[in-house]
Amino acid sequence: MVLAEKPTLLPTFSPLGLPGSLKGKIDIQGHATGNQSVPLVVQFFKPGEIIPTARYEVLTNSNGEFMIERIAAGDYVVAVKNSHTLQVAAALTIGQGTLTNTNFGLLREGDANNDNQITTLDLSVLTQQMGTSQGQPGYQETADFNADGFISILDFSLLAGNFNQQGYIVTRDSFDELSA
Ligand SMILES: [Ca+2]
Numbered sequence: 001m002v003l004a005e006k007p008t009l010l011p012t013f014s015p016l017g018l019p020g021s022l023k024g025k026i027d028i029q030g031h032a033t034g035n036q037s038v039p040l041v042v043q044f045f046k047p048g049e050i051i052p053t054a055r056y057e058v059l060t061n062s063n064g065e066f067m068i069e070r071i072a073a074g075d076y077v078v079a080v081k082n083s084h085t086l087q088v089a090a091a092l093t094i095g096q097g098t099l100t101n102t103n104f105g106l107l108r109e110g111d112a113n114n115d116n117q118i119t120t121l122d123l124s125v126l127t128q129q130m131g132t133s134q135g136q137p138g139y140q141e142t143a144d145f146n147a148d149g150f151i152s153i154l155d156f157s158l159l160a161g162n163f164n165q166q167g168y169i170v171t172r173d174s175f176d177e178l179s180a
């Protein structure tokens with residue numbers, strides 16, 4: 001049996017020097033260029049750790065960009081997830097008093113139940129809502145993968161194209177793997 005590690009708290013101001021900032025970018029699958037504004041959960045892990053040291057909720061701008069400031073300088077694995085996409089991650093270094101730019105790539109749609117994998121559970125959520133539109137009973141935005149206000153074949157296609165896939169899961173080796 002493996003004991004859970006105690007979470008480490010990230011100081012908001014590093015005693016060793018100035019904190020840095022992260023400017024991230026994502027592409028959200030199925031959304032048109034210029035319509036990439038989505039909420040994200042962004043988690044910071046120190047190398048070798050699987051409990052996040054910091055967690056942020058951000059909203060991207062229409063180009064899929066977000067900014068996080070006052071991060072203690074150091075190496076991190078940073079994992080990014082929207083509530084109905086698979087998770088992605090990158091290894092990066094936040095420098096003292098500097099801005100780090102990172103493109104996290106494509107967030108794949110279809111995770112209606114937010115468990116970081118696309119399975120029959122997600123299909124069943126989608127099927128129950130098929131044909132509904134925003135404002136109607138039964139419509140939930142968690143199955144509106146392309147965020148057009150309708151649960152339609154377009155959402156089904158996104159789910160079907162990613163079926164049986166799993167998002168990134170942070171392990172103790174993630175920093176080395178993602179840095180390689
Ligand atoms: Ca799922």
Ligand SMILES: [Ca+2]
Pocket residue numbers: 143144145146147148149150151152154155
């Ligand atoms: Ca839709």
